[in-house]
Each structure stands twice: as C-alpha cells, then as structure tokens.
Amino acid sequence: MPINKQTLKDDGFAGFRPFDQLDINRVPRAPGLYVVLKPEGFERVFLAKSLGARFKKRDPSLPRTALEAEWVENADVLYIGKAGPGSTGNRGLRKHVQEFTDFGRGKPVGNWDGRFIWQLAGSQSLIIAWKELAAEELNPAEAAYHAEFVRIYGKLPFANLVQARTKGV
Numbered sequence: 001m002p003i004n005k006q007t008l009k010d011d012g013f014a015g016f017r018p019f020d021q022l023d024i025n026r027v028p029r030a031p032g033l034y035v036v037l038k039p040e041g042f043e044r045v046f047l048a049k050s051l052g053a054r055f056k057k058r059d060p061s062l063p064r065t066a067l068e069a070e071w072v073e074n075a076d077v078l079y080i081g082k083a084g085p086g087s088t089g090n091r092g093l094r095k096h097v098q099e100f101t102d103f104g105r106g107k108p109v110g111n112w113d114g115r116f117i118w119q120l121a122g123s124q125s126l127i128i129a130w131k132e133l134a135a136e137e138l139n140p141a142e143a144a145y146h147a148e149f150v151r152i153y154g155k156l157p158f159a160n161l162v163q164a165r166t167k168g169v
Contacts, residue, residue, distance in 0.1 A: 001152075002074075002075070002076070002152060003075075003076070003077050003145070003148065003149055003152065004037070004076040004077070005037060005076065005127075005129075008035060008037075008077075008129060008131075011131070012131050013033075013035065013129040013130060013131045014129060014130060014131065015027065015128060015129040015130050016037075016127055016128075016129045017127065017128060017129075018039065018124065018125050018126065018127055018128075019101055019104065019123065019124045019125070019126055019127075019128060020124035020125065022097075022101065022128060024094060024097065024098050024101070025094075027093050027094040027097050027098075027130060028092065028093050028094060028130070028132050029090075029092045029093065029094045029095075030092050030093060030132040030133075031082075031083055031084050031085045031091075031092050031093065031132070031133060031134070031135045031138055032082070032083055032092070032093045032130050032131050032132040032133045032138070033080065033081070033082050033083075033130065033131050033133060033138070033141055033142060033145065034080075034081055034082075034083060034093060034096070034097060034100075034128060034129065034130040034131075035077055035079065035080050035081075035128070035129050035130075036077070036078045036079040036114065036117055036126050036127065036128055036159065037076050037077055037078060037126065037127045037128075037129065038076050038078060038126065038127070039125050039126065039127055042122065042125070042126070043122075044071060044120065045120065045121035045122070046064050046067045046068070046119055046120065046121070047061075047119050047120065047121055048061070048064075049061050049119075050062075050115065050118045050119040051104055051105070051106060051118040051119070051123060052103050052104055052106070052115050052118035052119070053102075053103055053106045053107050053108040053109065054108060055103075055108050055109065055110055060115040060118065060119070061119060062116070062119065067116060067119060070116060070155075070158050070159075071158055072153050072155060072156075072157060072158050074153075075149075075153050075157065075158070077149065077157050078114075078116075078117060078120075078126065078157055078158045078159050079113075079114040079116075079117055079157050079158065079159035079160055080142065080145045080146060080149065080157055080160060081096075081100075081113050081114055081142070081160075082138045082139070082141075082142045082164075083095070083096030083097065083130075084135060084138055085135050093130050093132070097128065097130070100113070100114065101128075103115070103118065104117065104118040104123060104124075114159040114160070115159070116158055116159040117158075117159045139164065142164040143163075143164040143165050145164075146160065146163045146164045147163070150163065
C-alpha cells in the first residue's frame with residue numbers, strides 16, 4: 001500500500017496545509033514527525049536555483065540531473081522528517097516547521113533538512129502534515145517510515161538524503 005495522504009491520516013497525521021496557507025500557531029509544540037506531500041495535480045518542475053537560503057555561504061541548489069536522480073515517480077510523499085524536543089525541551093514541531101518554512105522563504109536558518117523541496121517550482125503549494133509523538137518514539141517511527149517507503153518505492157523520498165535507522169540496526 002502506498003504512503004499517501006489517506007494512509008497518513010489513518011495513522012494519525014494532521015494538518016495537511018499548503019505552505020502558503022500554513023498558520024504556524026496551529027502546529028503543535030510537541031515533538032513528532034512531519035511530512036511534505038505533493039498536492040493533487042502537482043507537476044514536477046525543477047528550478048535552476050533553490051528558493052532556500054544560503055547558510056554559512058553554502059548554496060543549497062543542485063544541478064537538475066542530481067534532482068532528477070532523487071525524484072521518486074508516483075510517490076506523493078516528498079520528505080519525511082522529525083522534530084525532537086531539543087536539549088531544553090522547547091523545540092518540537094512548531095519550531096522545526098517554522099525553521100523549515102523560513103529556509104524555503106530565503107531566511108538563513110541552519111535547517112538544511114529537506115532542502116531539495118525548495119528547488120521545486122510551486123513549492124509553496126506543497127502540503128505539510130505532522131504527527132505528535134513522544135520523544136522516545138521519534139527515531140523508531142522515522143526509521144520505520146523511511147524503511148517502509150524504501151520497501152514500496154525502492155529508495156528514500158525525494159528530499160530525504162539519509163535513511164533514518166534505529167540504534168543497533
């Protein structure tokens with residue numbers, strides 16, 4: 001069974017808002033997973049330059065051939081990430097999603113996770129959803145979603161660069 005909006009809803013994900021309509025105050029402060037999905041009818045067009053910010057003078061843009069190599073045909077999910085509580089316990093989904101969207105709007109934040117998202121034309125129409133989880137559940141849950149995605153599609157989601165693993169695996 002594919003990983004899509006319905007299967008994610010069935011598994012407890014909420015939100016499902018396009019980036020350009022996201023009210024960050026509705027994103028929970030708790031730790032959890034978040035996903036970026038294509039909206040219905042989304043056409044893949046790669047931009048020559050990423051909309052993402054330069055951070056420490058590093059350009060997040062990649063050549064079109066590199067992006068094409070990462071694209072997963074027929075997958076709705078483009079990225080699966082996690083938002084932990086942070087060392088002081090105040091990071092969570094809201095802070096992480098805010099940094100993620102700020103980066104995509106050209107603000108120089110240190111969150112490069114999923115940066116390929118911001119080299120897609122129409123990236124602000126992409127959909128973000130989240131699922132609250134206890135901190136100790138994050139790594140196993142992220143690893144399970146990555147493993148299931150790889151099992152179904154043969155590789156990680158488009159904007160995931162590293163497969164999450166649980167310790168000892």
